[in-house]
Amino acid sequence: MAEAQNIPVGSTTTGSIAVAAESTVATRMSAPPSFDVADFPVPHGREEEWRFTPLERLRGLHDGTAVANGNGVKVDVQAPEGVTVEAVGRDDARLGKAGTPVDRVAAQAYSAFEKASVVTVPKETVLTEPIRIAVHGEGGTAFGHQVIELGAFAEAVVVIDHTGDAVLAANVDYLLGDGAKLTVVCVQDWDDKAVHVAQHNALVGRDASFKSVVVTFGGDVVRLHPRVRYAGPGGEAELFGLYFTDRGQHQEHRLLVDHNVPHCKSNVVYKGALQGDDAHAVWIGDVLIEAAAEGTDTYEMNRNLVLTDGARVDSVPNLEIETGEIVGAGHASATGRFDDEQLFYLMARGIPEHEARRLVVRGFFAELVQQIGLPDIEERLIAKIEEELEAAVG
């Protein structure tokens, strides 16, 4: 089960489905979850959770040599009226409630941050304007902790924007009260040198809906670990992701949806395009349906479009089912390439080369972008995709 697969370009896999007595998702990590960095050995790169990651490019986040230097990132939170924004110490009870660090860098971030930011939307408050959190890298190293809490039946959209250059390790907690609805758009629009490693923990309350849109364009290394658990039945999680991996970039998205209570839903769709030498995208999609989670309905999918030679995709969907009493469970992964024959076919119909590429890439992402449901974000993403393409086509 811990056996991962490298899916060659042009192939399709349905991944692995296992019915297990106990979770291997948990046991294949090198150490149990902990808030203390000392509980994790320094990774050497052969561990299951690190084997795709270029440790030498993490700028010391994984081995304790990275030290916060005060000019890491500038965080600016713009929140509509009624929302509370606080800076709190690590003794605050809300920190770590959504999840515990599962690897050394997440634990390092938890052990090293100075003040955590807590954004609270009171119960039954329905925001009409998004909360905007701008994280701008100033060239240094930083450790962060962000909590976003929605009270019962609150509704909010949060846009987190990462720009500039930084070495950043962080944990982000999403706490959804019963019946709350939270949409988070988390954009990694870093400069080329940035290194960003983060664990996102969502705890979805009873009958609550969590929608996450992770968008990764920039950075030298971006490794994100979005995780979802449910605090009660009736919860729903939609995890959408879009990445555009350019030459030399390493973009890794490792997801876990832990169906730990009955009658919850999850839907995971991640799509990425790659172009240029040594562009490397990694997608790990773990879905665990625990024995108690009867009535679960889950689907996860990863699609990759390889635009040029020299790019590499590792896509590993993994579904573990401990109960057969479920509504549905499925997963798929496919990696295809935009090849010369497609280009020839479109050009033979009079379509110029750059337009042919744009047509294919836009088409590839369109279905996903339309599901975001926020027009200004959708427009921005399409514009950004075009920009990435222009940069490549020249």
Next chain:
Amino acid sequence: MATLEIRDLHVTVEVENGTKEILKGVDLTVKQGETHAIMGPNGSGKSTLAYSLAGHPKYTITGGTVTLDGEDVLEMSVDERARAGLFLAMQYPVEVPGVSVSNFLRTSATAIRGEAPKLRTWVKEVKEAMERLNIDPSFAERNVNEGFSGGEKKRHEILQLELLKPKIAVLDETDSGLDVDALRVVSEGVNRVRETGEVGTLLITHYTRILRYIKPDHVHVFSGGRIVESGGAELADKLEEEGYEAYTKGGASA
């Protein structure tokens, strides 16, 4: 009147153990309104001729000229050739994931016509063209050639032929892999375009079967990388009876 002139065309392709010459001096003139059938055995270079005219990067032109109304086709990029009025209906149309047929057709028509067709007339134009080819309307929302049957792919090629209205249409084995019903529908589509008198057609085929539906003005026998005999429609009847044997032997000794 549009004229495609091919003069002494030589084409090579890279193979495992070096470079291989496939076309060894092709001469052919196709005028608007004419239909030429190029017939020949497998491996004679028919498809290489088709792809070379369209500008496929796999093939290298080592000699000769191709002009369309005096313009040097070989100097043009693939998309420029299409915009100049050259159309290739492919034997193996390519799947383009994520691009719907309707989006593809409109983008293509916009490129060829030099301006976006007016939406209202365009929708009607596509709908009617699809009806004539017995193409289900749902087809428009499917991705280009993705999951299409062999017959659907060929009908989709002819749909493009009807909409793009080229000066010269090269049909590369459009008949291969079609059952009789599909062959009839596809042939009717080609004939509708021919009847306008505005297209010169180069029909490349291995079989005489399609010539029962599409009557050529000229028939050329292709063997060993060049045209070895030309004649009228009666030449097809001769091939039907005698096959290519006489030519392949001749080609080997030539």
